[in-house]
Amino acid sequence: MKKVINNPGDVVEEMLEGIMRAHHGSFQKVEGVNGIVKKELKDKVAVVTGGGSGHEPLFFGVVGDGLADGVAIGNVFAAPTPNTVQEVAKTVDSGKGVLFIYGNYAGDVLNFDMAAELLEFEDVQTTTVKVTDDVVSAPLERKEDRRGIAGDIFVIKVAGAAAEKGLSLEEVTAVSQKANEHTYSIGVALSPGTIPDSGEPTFTLADDEIELGMGIHGEPGMERTKLMPADELTNQLMEKLLDESQLTSDDEVSVLINGLGSTTLMELFIVNRKVAQILDEKGIGIHDIDVNNYCTTQEMGGFSISLLELDDELKAYYDAPANAPYYKK
Structure with missing residues (x-):
């Protein structure tokens, strides 16, 4: 398959450079990691999403008002590192806590959970909603094991709106989980x-x-x-x-x-x-x-x-x- 790239090992970094040039008025890059956050952050619960590259416009494309406040970006089809998630969360946290929303894949679960543990030592409160909308990926009795696919969009939309309304971290998490279950x-x-x-x-x-x-x-x-x-x-x-x-x-x-x-x-x-x-x-x-x-x-x-x-x-x-x-x- 023909692809318009340079060195294959540089695709994520070069993509991020292009994203930042196109959206410099809305985004700021998180120093030292592959993370992007809103340029104008608010005093509210923060919503952070993320996952592997290669699924664009997810996940950076839903960073904005009424949606996610930041995104942690991994290599192609690979979870973002715990350090990336940690630094993005610290950047967007206003003191009211951070909700992680991501698809239910083993690498993402492991790395976001590790980041949450690290953030606890820095007094950043986090909660998690793992998106599990793919009805084929596990039977109903194991719904919590299902994968997340395009349903991410619905869950992030609801979470972002709830956060904008000024709800607490617990309340934003609860309505986001409700969206996932629906x-x-x-x-x-x-x-x-x-x-x-x-x-x-x-x-x-x-x-x-x-x-x-x-x-x-x-x-x-x-x-x-x-x-x-x-x-x-x-x-x-x-x-x-x-x-x-x-x-x-x-x-x-x-x-x-x-x-x-x-x-x-x-x-x-x-x-x-x-x-x-x-x-x-x-x-x-x-x-x-x-x-x-x-x-x-x-x-x-x-x-x-x-x-x-x-x-x-x-x-x-x-x-x-x-x-x-x-x-x-």
Whole structure:
């Protein structure tokens, strides 16, 4: 796969240089680590997110007003170091505590937890919400083991709005965890992304194959099958989501159709058309629909569907204003 890079070992550092030149009015770089924070920080609970590079615009793209205050950035598909997380958290902390939000992957859990222990010695209070929206990645009885995918967007949105309102660390954490528990996602892979260092694909699929439920790093899904028409594919994915969420005609959702890298907006809107039809047929209210590329894996082909089950509290935080380079409300 052709990539527009220089030395593969420099991609993260050079990407960060480019991000800072493009968004110098909004961001400040954290000295000595691969971290970015808002230039204008507020006296409130701080929200910090992060993860491996290669999923852009996550995670830096949701640093902004009403969203995350800072991001810890790892190497490609690798968790940020504990020191990076620690320094970002110290930079954004106003004394009211820091909430960590990140996808539930072993490396991220280990390094964010280590950072939290180090921050405790520096009197920085932290809490954590691990995003676990991928319904295929573990059965319902082990929901806490599930992976985080594009549902990060919903959880960060709610957390950022709650923090802006002036809630305490405990309150922001609680409503963010509620958002996570109300978020259901499923993805499908059509083709792999490639790792800049090696040029190797993250997984392999035959030209006529897709994998339902595959994770964003190539983690196994629920079924490898032949490519099918968009409506048939969307029906299968939505059947799994609706079975998992147990949504009824009394419920209302926000919808996110997330592209994984190379799938075109044309295709994503075709999928969205069918998702909306299915929800309408079930009598499930649609509060909002977002079709975009947020959580990608380089040039991976495919998409995910996320549903956020709303109540009055979550709807208010979801609708609150937000402004970041790659997310606005």
